[in-house]
Amino acid sequence: MNRKLAEFLTSLYPRRWRQRYGEEFKVLLQDHSASFASVFNVFRGVLHQHLLFFSENNMTTIQRSIVLMGYGYLAAVAGGVNLYWTVDDTPLVDAMHSHTLLLGCWMLVTWASFLALAAVLAIAIPIVFATIRFALRARRRDLLIRLAIPPCIGGVVLLWIIGAALWNHSTWAPLPWAITGDWAAPASWPSLHVRWIEGCITLMLIGGGLIGSALSVKQTMRLSNFPLPHFLKIPTIILAGSIVLMAVGVAGWGLFSQQYASATFHARYGGLLGSSTFVSWMGSLSLFVAAAFAAVSGAKRAFLSDID
């Protein structure tokens, strides 16, 4: 493999990995033949190392628990936002008023989400205050910057939505769930082309914001080398339990929609990026299942924290 290709492939690895292994890996690549298989193998290695960056290495058990809870809650938020906007203002809302089981599942998700929010606040508020106190005392601006990332991203998303809606003469908010579908867009809305561009920008901002927030939670925890409060066990159980309940509610809602309102469920009313409600629901369900796994795993670790 020539030097330039070896340098390029090595440059794809995370910076921290490169600092430790970059030089020797470059030499190994130069000793290696430049086949498609070996380049593909390096790409796989790059992906693996970047995924490890999101994992919770080099942390105490309580830090891992909080990070997993954070990931779980953010995934549940993503799934919940997607489901809410997929269903809002569609005939499925009427179907829910006619079928108790359908409404019951929806209410389960709603109430469990309030419970989850309360548990997250109970976990996050003491940690945020402890982190701010520590950061101010130890003059750690890096910690304060990371803490500020989630609210700043939220503000940017909100400003973008409000700004774009005003730009569209308040006729259409740039939501990726209202771009196109089995309905005729009002004449006052911006053109389909504009709706696609603005909707995709919103989706990228929301997705990037959630990933950025997940990274900021992880890095804040990794950099917080001060004792974290150990009284988080009950809120962690409530959070994990409520996310599991939400996942069950979302699964049940989809199954009953299939049973009671099949045609509407498979129509393209408010799905993400013009997809059907079914496809959008599948996306939300996957996020809720992942969220439940992360949150339960985090709660288990909270109970192991005593043996740290």
Added chain:
Amino acid sequence: MKRSTQRNVVSTDSESERGYYSDPPLLVLASLADGPKHGHAMIEDIFQMSGTRLGPGTLYGAITRLEQQGLIEPLAPEERRYPYRLTLKGAQVLRAKLSTLQRFARVGLRRLEAK
């Protein structure tokens, strides 16, 4: 070890016919059992030993994890190449894993022959 990274992959018929075996961390540990080696030497040695040619990304994924677990350690560089050697803990883990595999293989082969 906290997490198992073992993967036994038999991907094609021809590979299974020649007894293809892929558990990169174990292969790296076994390669270092007779002394320190750098990356390229490990790839060649593992190919001679098991018929498996590890890609550079796979090899360094295994090296990263094994070093984090304290099973191998780097030595001083030789002409820009960094050799690695087994630690005491690495040797113990390798012995334990190979003993388990040996028992497993013995029982499996005995059952096959008894058929």
